[in-house]
Amino acid sequence: MNKYIPNILSILRVICSVLLILLIDNRIGFVCLYLVIGLTDVLDGFIARRFMVESNLGAKLDSVADFVFYIILFFICVNLYSSIITVSYKIAIIVIIFIRLINLLLTKIKYKKFVFVHTIANKVSGVLLYFLPVVILFKQNDIIIWIIFIVVFIAAIEELSITIKYSEVKLNRISIFCK
Template identity: 35%
Template sequence: MIYIKNLANIMTIFRIAGTICLCFLEPLTASFFIVYFLCGLSDMLDGFIARKTGNATEMGAMLDSVADFIFLSVMLIIFIPLLPWKLWIAAWIGAIALLRLVSLYIGFVKYHTAAFLHTVLNKAAGFFLFAFPLLYLLAGMEKTAIILCAISSLAAVEELLITIKSDSLNRDIAGYLRQKTADNKNKHDIQGE
């Protein structure tokens, strides 16, 4: 029973270990893609399993966000020296990173914890980041960068807006428009009392 209760967190920890293993594999080889795919699969399944078994926790959500951050960092370490980067792509990625850091800083000041949010746009950005090696092989660097950076930009701006506007931390918020709808409903309910 303890195993089932912690299955999602165990999967997340294995994702962190698998991500670190990617540093020691030749990029874009069969062994790299197998470990990469298993990391992505665990990312998709851990939250689903936690919710379905009734074991979703704040610690699990934070662990998942840490695993995502480690995955992103390792992907940058692997692919920055490997791929042909144009200045505009690097500048765009830098701007996204800056937005993310500002959002994390504001969230830390407001909530006294790292405020990683699991919005729909953040999940979409994560999916396209996961698909990066395949997209790169199919579409090339520029098209892949435009797709990934556009979605990541929207996700970063949305996360910053939510962090600035919300009164309390809700890591599992669907998005900014949902936040506004919920805030307006709460204001209406309070005024109606």
């Protein structure tokens, strides 16, 4: 049973991400579900590594769950906080999503399947993106928000570069600088 838990957590993250839309007007429910999403994101990888049940399917499910979460979060933030999220923020987010989509298209063409590479930069950017709504809500300093966008942009470019550079798929590649 242990070998299925990380995949179940990733699938749960997709379901919870979709449910966030239903809880937009329920702050307590929204925050609780948001915390569950963050917890499942941390736990799925931890459990997979701890019990040595990492798999290509698990890596793909984790990446899909992340992608679904961030797309839904983007639309929720734009709808709820349109007065807070400036045009320049929206442009930065759209550019990053565009790079990610180009990478997905390229991986489909090159490897005959959609691939999300788990680099250190992608993991760091995932953590930063998770906290981005809180940073935007309590906007104390635009520099922090732009640092987050720059890190996420660099992670997206690195993943695209990995796709262009390498002929074989390695989902858990640490960085473009490491084989």
